[in-house]
Structures are given as C-alpha cells and as structure tokens.
Amino acid sequence: MSTPTPARERILSAATRRFYAEGVRAVSADRLIADAEVSKVTFYRHFRSKDDLVVAYLERVAAAERAEVERHVAAEAPADVLRWYARFLGETTCSPGFRGCPFINAAAEHADPGHPARVAVDAHRRWLHGQASALVAALGAAEPDALAERLLMLRDGAMVAGYVGQAPDQVADALLAAGEAVVRAAIPSAA
Template structure:
C-alpha cells in the first residue's frame, strides 16, 4: 500500500497558527519566538524569512484575528436578515459565537495586546486602535439604520455593553454575560 505523505500547511501558515494559539493562550510578552518556532515545526531561518522579527509576527497575528472576526461579524449581520434592529443585535450574536469558539476564552485579543504592549509607539497599538474604531463605525452605521434619534448615544451604550460582556465573560463574574448583554442591548435598541 502506498500511503501518501500528509501535507503540512505552508510554513508561514504554521507559524501564524502557532502564534495565534500561543499569543492568545499564554500572552504576547510571555511567548518567545523560540516557542513559536518550535510549535510551528519550522527552522529559525524560515521564521525570519517570513517575519523579520516578533513585532511583525504580532501584527500578522492581530490582523489574522481581525480578518476572522470581520468575516464572522459580516455573516451574523447577513444572517439577521433585513430588520435593522436584528442586524444591530447581531454584533452580540457574533461575539457569543466568537467567545464560544475559543478553547480557553481569555477575552479580547486586541485589548490584551494593548495591555501587554505598553510602549506608546508600538505599531500594534495603532493597529488595535484602528480595529476598535472600525467596530465603532460599524455599530454606528447599524444604529443609524434603526432610525434612532441619537445613533451616537446608542452606539456608545452598546459598545459599553459589548466590552463589559467580554470582561465579565473572561472573569466569570456574570453567568451568561454575553447573552445578558444582548438582552440589555435589545431593550436599549427598543427604547432608542
């Protein structure tokens, strides 16, 4: 019998997968390049061929998470149909699905990165700020579509719920934090 060799993903993809697992589970600062190289099963030279250093890997890691989050958010909004209120609530549906898909939920990878990368000029901080701004813009756009009198206020309220749900889900202080935040969001949207 001829057994075909199992094809591994390309080296760059393996490095990103390893970084994603390790950075999220163990933290960016505590995960060294050597641990990523070992987990990816690549040579040091291969790592540096694809990423000139850890900072570039961090940016690629965050970008990969943002791309996956945006795809999930887009799908949940699409699945919500044409009702503007349901589409706005879909932000919480996406959050719940995202949190449930993590083997060990550690909160928002972007907030975690901001906390870990304290240097004000670290390029990841600019990236994370732009991602959070894009989420705010998206929520504002969805809030406007509901016809609310004050979409700015509704956006602020929903984002406070969103971030609070993440924190409470992470620490386990509130049972079913995301679902409770969604219920509160539904009430806010109805009153807006």
C-alpha cells in the same frame, strides 16, 4: 504582506494559539520557532520581527470577525444583526479556552499607542465602532457614534464576564437585555 506558504502558516498558527492562550509578551520568538518547526532564518524571512507577527495575528483575528459580521450585515436587518452579535459573544466568551478579547489583551500588553500592535487594535476597534454606528444609524439613532460607543462598552464588559466564568446563556441574555435597553433609551421607536 508575505506570500502565504506552509511555513508562514505554521508560524502564524502557532502564534495565534500561543499569543491568545499565554499573552503576546510571554511567548518568545524561539518558542514559536520550535512550535512551528522552522528555522530562525525561515521565521525572520516571513516576519521581520515579533511585532510583525503580532500584527499578523491580530489582523487574522480581525479578518475572521469582520467576515462573520459582514455576512450577517449583508443578510439581516440591523436589529437582528445586533441581537445575533450579542448571542454570538455570549457563546464565544464562555467557550473553553476563552481568555478575553484578543484586542483588549494586546492593548493591555502594549501601552504605547504608536506600537504596531496598538495600531492594529485601534484599526479593528474603529471598524467595530463603524459597524455598530452604521447599524444603529439604520435604526434611527440621532447620535449613532455615541450609541455605538455605549454598545462597545457593553461588548467589552460581556467579554470580561465570560472570561471570569459566567455561563454562556447568562452572558448572552445580559448583553442582549442591556443592549436593547441602551438602544431603546436612545431610539424610542426601536422598542
């Protein structure tokens, strides 16, 4: 990974804004070079290709989410972390400028499972699944991986609901109710 520099940061910040708002494929390297006010040489010194920049963008988004989730995992009981995450998603998915999950969006734009963007998406997805599985295992789930997958499906649906225009409290309340129902069905003692 390149050493952080002001130019690299400007490129990555421009990419983060543009890729999320417009889509990865829709944004050209030339547009990012202009936005970051760098030369092509500087751009390619920091990112060998646009794909490298896409991966750096996804890793940046993943690192921010990981830090926030891990902060809650370290300080709260598993059920409280799951409730927090549902409320957090409700607020996030309905905020101005929300365009869906950056990882789902990137996966939709890159069909090849071997593409570097898909590899980054899959890594974050495995991490999310692992976090959810560990939380529900701590609650007593007999099949934590299967339950984690169901919760991730609810997460994905909440992100779509937020993107298409439901109010934040509706998304958060619906996700929380659905998540609690799924957990209670799998772990009756969690009621």
